[in-house]
Amino acid sequence: MDLAVLLPALTSILAFVFSAALFDQWLERRRGFQLTWALGMLFFGIASGCEAIGAALGWNDAVYRTWYLTGAVWTAAWLGLGTALLLGRTRFGYAYAALVLLGGLITFFARNRYPDAGSLAALLLIGALVVALAIAVETYFQNERWPQIAALAVIAASAVAAVFAFTQPLIGGGVALDPQTQIPTGEAIPHSERLMSLLLNIPGGLSLALGALFSAYIFMPKRRALDYSLDPGQPGDQFMFNIFLAVVAIPVNFLVSLPGAVMALVTGRIHSRVPATLLIGFGAIVASSTDALSRLGSTDLFQVGKFVGVVLIFAGFLVSIEAFREIRIPFTGRVLRAGRQERVAHTGSIANRGS
Numbered sequence: 001m002d003l004a005v006l007l008p009a010l011t012s013i014l015a016f017v018f019s020a021a022l023f024d025q026w027l028e029r030r031r032g033f034q035l036t037w038a039l040g041m042l043f044f045g046i047a048s049g050c051e052a053i054g055a056a057l058g059w060n061d062a063v064y065r066t067w068y069l070t071g072a073v074w075t076a077a078w079l080g081l082g083t084a085l086l087l088g089r090t091r092f093g094y095a096y097a098a099l100v101l102l103g104g105l106i107t108f109f110a111r112n113r114y115p116d117a118g119s120l121a122a123l124l125l126i127g128a129l130v131v132a133l134a135i136a137v138e139t140y141f142q143n144e145r146w147p148q149i150a151a152l153a154v155i156a157a158s159a160v161a162a163v164f165a166f167t168q169p170l171i172g173g174g175v176a177l178d179p180q181t182q183i184p185t186g187e188a189i190p191h192s193e194r195l196m197s198l199l200l201n202i203p204g205g206l207s208l209a210l211g212a213l214f215s216a217y218i219f220m221p222k223r224r225a226l227d228y229s230l231d232p233g234q235p236g237d238q239f240m241f242n243i244f245l246a247v248v249a250i251p252v253n254f255l256v257s258l259p260g261a262v263m264a265l266v267t268g269r270i271h272s273r274v275p276a277t278l279l280i281g282f283g284a285i286v287a288s289s290t291d292a293l294s295r296l297g298s299t300d301l302f303q304v305g306k307f308v309g310v311v312l313i314f315a316g317f318l319v320s321i322e323a324f325r326e327i328r329i330p331f332t333g334r335v336l337r338a339g340r341q342e343r344v345a346h347t348g349s350i351a352n353r354g355s
Helices: 003-029 032-057 061-086 093-111 118-141 147-166 193-220 236-266 273-297 304-316
Strands: 335-337 341-343 350-352
Touching: 003 032, 032 236, 032 304, 061 093, 061 147, 061 193, 061 273, 093 118, 093 147, 093 193, 118 147, 118 193, 147 193, 193 236, 193 273, 236 273, 236 304, 273 304
Parallel strands: none
Antiparallel strands: 341 350
């Protein structure tokens, strides 16, 4: 079988299996992030399936539009939203708000590349500003509603993107394929849809990666080379200083903590969520990087990158304490791996895998 068919077919099958496992866990535990991740992986599987169908049977209008909507617009947005729901009780809301604002700014500055979108870029920037501000304010007051604001924004933007995807004519009247690799590109997609993909992909993909690294940082043995506080009770000027300091302090503290984390991993004393979330983060980076290269016109590594990305993310979720209390055959109740107790290295407390 041609690799152009085999790789996306394998990616699609793995994503569908992953989606089913997550949906099964949601049926058991009813945690919102599990259902959201299940939808994100379902979209991933549909997009990769479209690639396999297009390579095997030829591309048509419906397959091409579905491929772009589910893969380039919805997948990263919904996986990132799942991370927001998972970390809703933390200060990760500040990071998510910043990423939403970044997505709005990049979308606005990309408007000259997509002139047919008209004034949409300005409207999307205004919407991103409003959503980012609302999320930041809710996070500041330590309310757990900020993921709900993020969810409403993603749902609304996803619905608008679906309308754009299937109501506007393709540019040039047909499917756009890379002439060398025959892998589809977004060149024929209407400009309004491409702006929507920027707005949803940037906060979605980056929040999945950064959220995974943030989770690893929480659970790993830590050294604080730079100290900071995000306590909302402090004076406003001091709080703003600490916000900017945290942008530097968290990566620095993460790096200086790595030797201790490696030692804890070697001796078996590290919490399983640390290697799990690192795998998720690396997988998100690989998948997002190949998507970015495709947008810039390079599709050579597109299918390989997506396959490697979903393998890494799947491996990470399988050992994540937040995703799985136990490993079961979906919808059967048959347990392949029961939950276990493990010690959280930085607090000394005991945490169940399903907590």
